[in-house]
Amino acid sequence: MLSKSIIPSTVNADLQKERDGASFNSEEFAAWWAGGPEQLKFKRSVKEYMYKDINLDERANFHYLSHEDICEFAVKNSINVAKKLRQLQAERNPGGSEYWPTLYEEPELAGLHLAGNPFGVMYLVVVKALKAQCTAEQYEEFGKRLEQFEVCAAYAQTELGHGTYLRGLETRADFDRDTDEFVLNTPTISAYKWWPGGLGHSANYSLVMAQLYIDNQLKGPHLFYVQVREEGTHEPRPGVHIGEIGKKMGFLGVNNGFLGMKDVRIPRNRLLMRHVQVHRDGTYVKSPVDVLTYFAMVSTRCLIVRIIYVALAATATIATRYSAVRRQSPIDPTLPEVQIIDHVTQQLKVFPEIATSMAHRLCFDYLWDLFNVTSKDIDQGRYERLPELHALSCALKVISSTDATRGTERLRLACGGHGYLTSSNLGNIYAHMSASCTYEGENTVLLLQIGRFLIKSWRAAQKGDPLPPTARYLAEVQRNPEFGAWTGSWENMTKAMQFAAANKTRLAFQSLSKRLDKGESEEVAASHTGIELTQAAELHGRAFIFHCFITEITGPKSKTRSPSLNRVLEQLLELYLVNMTLNNMSDILRVVSLTDGDLSKLQTRLETALTKLRPDAVAIVDGFDFIDGQLNSTLGSFDGNAPERIFDAALKAPMNQKSVPKSFHEYLGPFMKSNL
Template identity: 50%
Template sequence: MNDNAMKKYTILAKKLKKLQNEKDPNATDIFPGALGGEIVRYIAPQGNPFLLQNHMFIPTIKSQGTPEQIQKWVPKAESYEIIGTYAQTELGHGTFLRGLETRADFDRKTDEFILHSPTITAYKWWPGGLGHTSNYAVVAAQLYIDDKPYGIQMFVVQLRDLETHMPLPGLKIGEIGNKMAFQTVNNGYLGFENFRIPRTNMLMKNAQLHRDGTFVKSPASVLTYFTMVNVRVSIVMHSYMSLARAATIAIRYSAVRRQSKINPKEPEHQIIDHLTQQMKLFPEIAKALALRLNADCLTSMLKAVQAEILKGDLSRLAEMHALASCLKTVSSHDAVAGVETLRLACGGHGYMLASGLPIVYNFAAASKTYEGENTVMLLQTARFLMKAWALALKGGELVPTVMYLNEAIKVKKFQKWDGSWECMVKSLQFVAANKIRIAFDHLEARKRNNMIFEEASNLTSIELASAAEVSSILDQNFVCF
């Protein structure tokens, strides 16, 4: 199955490259986005074996590498001379990135890093394409200089011989096995045994390590993980596509399938004529459109923030991270629930693989876990909201997403309901603001009771998650259900 998917994908890449050469002979990238987009879902319905090459390996080097590093690796990756993956999650740690165990110790004598997996839980686990396809990886590891930790950094690592495709000495690589979906993505594991790479393989646009061992800290630690913010934004769009695909299947089925008589004197009706069927179908169509609007707005914001980052402006980085986290959570949850509703609306036929719905469901279900488990994502957004509420109490200047908090602090009682769109937005903002207030008050009360912040946060986590979930409708440009 994996070999067949790679064969199809390779043929597609060659055809697209031929078309691109006819358009621009000097271009190196193959129709940006084409090889990671909707077309691949049809030629490789169980997953794209080069998925992380396009969505994480290349973008990470572009966003975190120096001009020299970008020139060294990106043209080769875009022309598929090398195949990369993104190795961050470990067997023992996923969303808790500070807990990653893989070490990168700087050797002053040789000007190299020594990558090592000290325990079995430190093995990289889940990277797409790692099992068979990739010969390079961006690896997240704890940087150590003279046995002193300096936090997570990203390193470009060659994994396999470019001629024989065999794993290099000092590496343990394999496939983790079958999953609910993505069977052709060949997710893998990776262990290091004192594996050496040059110092210049650390991506150094934001943080640098000089030859003498001097470390220059990144201006913002979240820049190290900004690739994940990109992917979370794309998940919102993928959630829309999954739900829209399922809705299309269910609508077509409902227009063809006939079941039961509404009027005894007439033939059996199309099941779409039954009001109960409409109640299953139509809300999911509306929800899919809402997710599309969210995805478009979030993508536009991401491009703007990326442009600001290039100019050294990091003022909206936290806001971007918070929005991507909560909208990833809400959109993936709603897409999975919606696809299941639509599958059930197709009766027994929806249970058949031939309907396409089980495959759509399994793909959508994965998005609730990868790139940040949903509950953890809500709690990350909640931390941003707690800071915003504290700032609003002091009369500070808030970012656009939470500007309504300034007014909410003054409002003790909701205005009269009139059913208008403006009133609907105000009511949702009122509910969101009060959920934030409740979570903030409970958190502060526990801290005043001599609890450390982490314990207080854990005991307040239900209120925090609830506040983050309802606050998905934070900005007037986002219409999230």
């Protein structure tokens, strides 16, 4: 009934029409998005090289495999990626590191690790931690071998019963003065290390966070470098109980592992001793720079934001293209069914996510600059901006993971039933995205930390002490609590969001003060004020994003872009600001007087922004410059042949390779026969 190749070699006509009708140059967008024409060229050349010879059929069907086969698939894939990146490095710049290992966890290459990269953490976290916390000799001994991939290491901190609260960790390392060793133990089931990526079946070494005891005196959590499996045979070392924690919603091939230890002995120099020391005689020298660990988390969080906005942009690309090629329900009943992108309700599901990805991206840029500035400050021993940077990185991590997770699901649902198919790749993206709400600082925990920063700032403002730039609005609102006139300008909307954040901070501060007055301690009172603190924290983050987004689009950088590109970017900005303002209206209305007419005007602006973006939507997502191998979606390919690709993927499904399934012969057939 069907010819062999059902996928047309041409671009879907509806999609082509969209591209032809755009008001701006998609290539200019792509260059801007990449950070400049040179960066775009670099990115494209890397992707071309890396994605060129991937096995399409194997990729398409990996979800059909058993868990064990998926784990194999992931290990094989990620080793191939490592090999290719090293080859690229050798070909283009031997001795450098801009390809390997820099790009190993690059979000633009995520399409190569469809089931996750079991070795990603090794370069993203372990090597960096070793660099930061080893002595030179230690790094030479441990780090270099990792760089060469001679061994494979995980980062074991979280325990089965212990997460965020580091001081609650139970794994212990006792110094044995007699043998000059540490003895590691897992005293209970809840003390088992749990979650480290790659620990289950791949790693033969691991960084282990354990409570250091000297003469049974607790010195707090420290990092130890522990061999967990034999090199060569890969058998677990004596006293080591290791395995994988079992299947998860996503990251199917990452073999997250568990680790229990019984009297595992390691030499004293396996404690990372750059900032902290245990001497031969058991003398303990405390780290003078605790703040640095904290700083490392900031950088990791920024990188997570990057992973998230790239994934959201990919999802938006899939949903936008699919919305342009899928037809459903006529608008005028005398005419045929329309492209679903013509329904305003569909536009409201899809376009704001394009804008959200962009907003998070531009905040990431801003934050990354701030990170580099602060980094230099720290080198000179100046730590003033660290609390602010910490709060901002937390806020952006929380908001980008929360909004993008919801957005991904909204986009998936906007693709109707087909978004539920594995071949759409939307479920897999969702599973990866939603994990980011939990890892590297659970979102509520981070919001509470921001909340405490806000309370501190609020108190400082009351005393007239100086505030960090992004919290100064708190002092301004204290000085002048009247919002003034609502104008609806972008700056005015930012001010409204700041007032909403300041007001929530005020309310939280009042609640906290009442509780303190009742005799609760600061910590207890803060915990009981948790709901208001998290709300204030979220609004603080939103105000920051508003400010960044506006600055990046309307600031001096706009001069480097063509008027037609700027027009499109401004429309995305307008959509984002109006939509977010409406979504947070209940908090804004508490401090800003908007008339019914003002609110109706915002609704009109929302609908106008959607209408204006309609003709450019496809060209915008084209400008994100994803190749099909990255999106890996039957719904979102560049050629827009969605139905044919959905069908083609189904025909290639393993169970469709025979006409009658085993289950009929074994169960269904005999059962129906017995009922005759």
